[in-house]
Amino acid sequence: MGKLPQYFIVDAEALPEIFLKVAEAKRLLETGEAGTVNQAARKVGISRSAFYKYKDAVRPFNDMLNGRIVTFQILLKNEPGVLSAVLNIFALSGANILTINQGIPAGGGAAVSIGAETSGLAMTMEELLAQVAREKGVVRCEILAG
Structure with missing residues (x-):
């Protein structure tokens, strides 16, 4: 072996x-x-x-993840509309969201895990992460698994 x-x-x-x-x-x-x-x-x-x-x-990292299911871990402020804005970024990027799991907000923030299929991305993975990270109310966005 x-x-x-x-x-x-x-x-x-x-x-x-x-x-x-x-x-x-x-x-x-x-x-x-x-x-x-x-x-x-x-x-x-x-x-x-x-x-x-x-x-x-x-x-390149983007090539490695192209056509794969990727899990994003995002920490959001507990404010109305933040998750909706993040989901809209995913929709506009061409990612196909498969799962969403949001924990109960604690300490003013909520952890959200999003599983998405990335073969339809109209941008690089880095651009998607940057767009999400720039959104008002997003504390952190990273790839957990791919």
């Missing part, structure tokens, strides 16, 4: 530059901006061998 891979979520700014360049080269290939690995590698300033060495190990 082989060793199971371990995965980490790491802020892109903390990654070595080679990983960011490999991710960009993969994006160029997927969008057709580069027709070959050689073209993509040259555009981002890496060797083909570096691309092949890391191509299967590097994926």
